[in-house]
Amino acid sequence: MSAFKTFTNGIWKENPVFILLLGMCPTLATSSSAKNAIYMGMATTFVLACSNFVVSCFKRIIPDKVRIPCFIVIIATFVTIVQFLMEAYAPAALVKALGIYLPLITVNCIVLGRAEAFASKHNPFLSLLDGIGMGLGFTLALTALGAVREFFASGTIFELSIIPAWNDGFKLFSYAPGAFIVLGAFLAGINYLKIRSAAKEGKTYEPPAELNCATCNICHIGSKKA
Amino acid sequence: MKEILKLTLSLTLICAIAGAALAFVSQKTDGPRKKARLAQRNAKMKLLLPEETAKIQESPTGNGVTFFEARDNTGKVIAYCAESSDPNGFGGEVKVLVGFNLNGAIRGVLVSENSETPGIGSRACNRETPKSFWSLFQKTEDDTNRENVLPPNSYLDSYNNCRLTGGEFQFGIPSPEQDTNNYVMPITGATISSTAIRNAVNRIASEAKNRISFTQE
Structure with missing residues (x-):
């Protein structure tokens, strides 16, 4: 498969949320507003790309029988590193908004699913591209869901009010x-x-x-x- | 037997590498992380303290309440800040920051940490000015100097000017004789969150009465 095709695969043709239906728990939980969705998507993209790359590098020394625990250890390591780095250097508002979602990425089945289905079979470069593509697809899907939900729930998109009087809108959607x-x-x-x-x-x-x-x-x- | 050994070894190796990487990053970011946490807390407290505040100093603490003294350039204490928490919010612990003057009058109440239900309990906790989509095209003066002003919240604002030296905070309609009866107005539908905040403020009040000698005025 060509590099470009690998990259765009995750964005539309095999979109992890809309087509593969992977990672439903974080999708449903974190798409309550467009802003949350985009932050969650970005953090997931980073972890996905890094873990895909590392899993692909180590695929020869990871025995088949214990591959799942190995993947989880690698993913959890990256999630914790992201958490440390963000706490130290990212703006306070971003850390606050992402706080509870970051640890959730460890058990996000998109990350594990791509490590298993793609990274353990392809070379590091393609795996990195696949990770970024899948991550972007996840971010786009999540943001689309988040924008619609936020609009119905409070009349805002990205916390900008479109319908001012709709502060206590249709709460079901949140x-x-x-x-x-x-x-x-x-x-x-x-x-x-x-x-x-x-x-x-x-x-x-x-x-x-x-x-x-x-x-x-x-x-x-x-x-x-x- | 040979296979078990191989599996164990490779798992151990990966865990060791992961552990080493984590230890390295943790050590490298330890200083900046502490600094960032402190800066965040100070930024929140600045909103509750007078403009002249030059230094915020932690003073002896106890019973789950942390006191901070705000000093001006000459080193004189000009106001206080206190942080406490209540475990009985709807989504767990609610952390509350209270800024108050030397005479015990509350300058402002802020919820620094909470996990209340968004859109329900969070209405009692969040101080946010809604930003209009249309304001993107039409900048007003309000938008430019919004950063340094504490956004409104009808419940948290009802604590303003109440005295920590007065009676316990209760829910009710604020009356002119606030010195003796501290009444605050909770938010409908967010009673549990409002109560948790009130309990934390009451804890601060009872602790402040013991530790701080307020001026009479």
């Missing part, structure tokens, strides 16, 4: 149930786009195998009617 609803709407929209573009090319859209569409008759995703 909690996990609201996050599920917005995420569902996004996924439906993306599936619609994919089905449409597949139809334009005269092909039938193949839904991901893990959705198990063969046994379900609800949305007719990919069938000719849709």
